[in-house]
Amino acid sequence: MKKYIVKRLLALIPTLFVVSVVIFSIIHMTPGDPAAMILGDKADAAAVEALRESMGLNDPIPVQYINWVGRVLRGNPGRSVFIDKPMTEILKDYMGPTFALTVYAMLLATVLAIPLGVLAAKNRGTMADQGISFVSMVGISMPSFLLGLLLILGFAVKLQWFPVGGYKEFGSVSFLTYIRYLTLPALALGFMEAALIIRLTRASVLEVLASDYVKMAKAKGVSEFALVMKHAFKNALIPILTVLGQTFMALLAGAAVVESVFNIPGIGRLTVNSVARRDYEVIQAVVLLVSLINVVMCLAVDLLYGLVDPRVRLED
C-alpha cells in the first residue's frame, strides 16, 4: 500500500505542473497588454505602466511564472483589482454558498437516483424501467441552467412556492427559509448528475444480478428483497462510489452557471462577474482552487479504491 501511495503522489507532479502552466497562461492570452485590458481604454500610459510593474508583467515570462507559483505556494494567489481584500479571504467568503449548494445537490441527486436505478434494474423491461430510462435520457440532455430557468418560471414566478433567487446566510434565517432558497438551484444542478447516476446504478446492478453467485443465492431461496439489497447492491456499490467523487466535482464546477441563474453569491458568480470587470487574477484563483480540489478528490478516490480492491494497488 505504501508503494502505491508514493506512486500516486509522484504522478501528481506533472499534473500539477500542467494545471499551473495553463492557469498561469490565461492572463497572457489576452489580445494585447493585460494591464491595458484591465484598466480599459481611458487609462493613461503612466497608470498602465505602474500596473504592469506591480503585476510583474515587465519580467520575462518564465520569471513571472516562477514568481506566481511562489506566491500561490505562500497562499497568496494574486490580488483582485476590484475587491479590496486578500485573495484567500475573498475565496473563503464566496466558497460557503457554493459548497452548500453543491452538497445539497449531491444529496438530492444520490437520494433520488440510486433507489430509482435499483428499481429500474429490478424491473428490467417493464413500464417503470422505460419511464425511468426516459427521465434519465431527458436529464442528460437538460443543462442545469436551462432547467434552472424553467424551474424559476414554474415554481417561483407562476406557483410562487419558492423565491426566484438569492441566498440567505446560514443561521441568519430559519433553517426552512435557508433550504427554500437553495432547493430550486440544487434541483437544477443535481438533475443531470442524478440522470447519470440512475443509468450507472441500473447498469451496474444488472451486471451483478446476472452473475453466478446471485443466481446461486436465488437457487438457495434468498428472498427477492435481500437479493437486491444485500447481494447485488453491495457489489454494485464500488463503481458507484467512484462516480460519486466525479459527481461532486461536476456539481462544484456546474455551480458556476447555476449560481448566475439564481443570483447566489458563490465562487461561480464571482468568476462570471470578474470576467466583466476584467479581474483576471480572481478568475485564475478560482479556477486554480477548483482544480486543486479536483486533484485532491481524485487522489482520495484512487487511494480508497486501492484500499478496498487489492488488485488496483498491485497493478504493475
Next chain:
Amino acid sequence: MTDLYAIRKKLLKEQRQLLVHKFFKNRLAVTGGTITFVMLFLALLAPVLAPQGPLDMIVTDRLLAPSAAHPFGTDTFGRDVFTRILYGARVSMAIGFFVGLITMAAGMLLGLLASYFKLLDEILMRICDGLNAIPSTLLAIAFMSALGGSITNVIVSLSIVSIPRMARIARSAAVVVKGQTYIEAVSAAGASPLHIIFRHMAPNILSPVIVQASYVFANAIITEAALSFLGVGVPVPQPSWGNILYEGKDVIYNAWWMIVYPAVFTALTVFGLNLFGDGLRDLLDPHTS
C-alpha cells in the same frame, strides 16, 4: 488481380449496405438522426423561413405574447423570437460542427502519434491529465474572459477543452490496433511509421472517434448556450439560444416565451444528438455499450 479487386469492392459495398440497414432498424439512432436533421435543416434555411431579420427591431412591438404574427412572441427590443431562434440554430449548429470537427482531427492526430512514439506518449498524456484536472466549463469561461466574446473564440475555447478526452479515446483505440498482426506485417515489409499511422491505423480507429465526436457536438451546443447565457460567449445582439435566454432572464415575470422556446430548442437538439450518438455507438462500437 482485377478479380480480387472486384471482390473486395463488392464486399465493402455489402458491408456498407448492412450498416445502413442496421442504422434504420435502430430506433434510437433514427429518432436522434431525424431531430438532428430537422435542426440542421432549420438552421440552413433560416433566411428563407424567418418572417423578418434577426436584428430587426420594431419598438412598438416590445414583449408581445405569441400570436399568429409572432409565433414565439417578441423580445425586449421588439425583435421576433422565432426568427432569432432560427438564426440561433445556425450559430449553435456551426459551433457544434466546428468544435466536433476540430476536436476529432486534433484528438485523432495526437492519439495516433501518442500510440506510436513512446516519449511523445508520456508527454502528451501528462498534458491531457493536467487539462482534464481543470473543470471544462470553468476553463472555457477563463479562456473566453481572456480572448473576448466572439463565435471564433467560442469554437477555439471549446475545442481546447474537448481535445484531451478525444486524444485519450483515440490513443486507447490506436494502441489496440497497433498490437494487431497486420501492422506488424506492414512494418516488417518496411513501411514508414507515418505511412503505417495514417494509411493503416487511422481508418481503424474511426468508430470510437466518430461516436465521441457526436457527444462533443452535443456538449459544445450546451456549453455555448451556457457561455452566452453568462454573457461570455457569443456577444449580443447576435442571435444565439444562450443570448435569447440571457435577455429573457431579466423579463422572466413578463415574457415566459423568451425562456421556454429557446430552452425547448436547446434541450431537443442536445437530446437528438445524444440519441444519435448512442445509436452510432451501438452500431459502430458495440462492445463498449
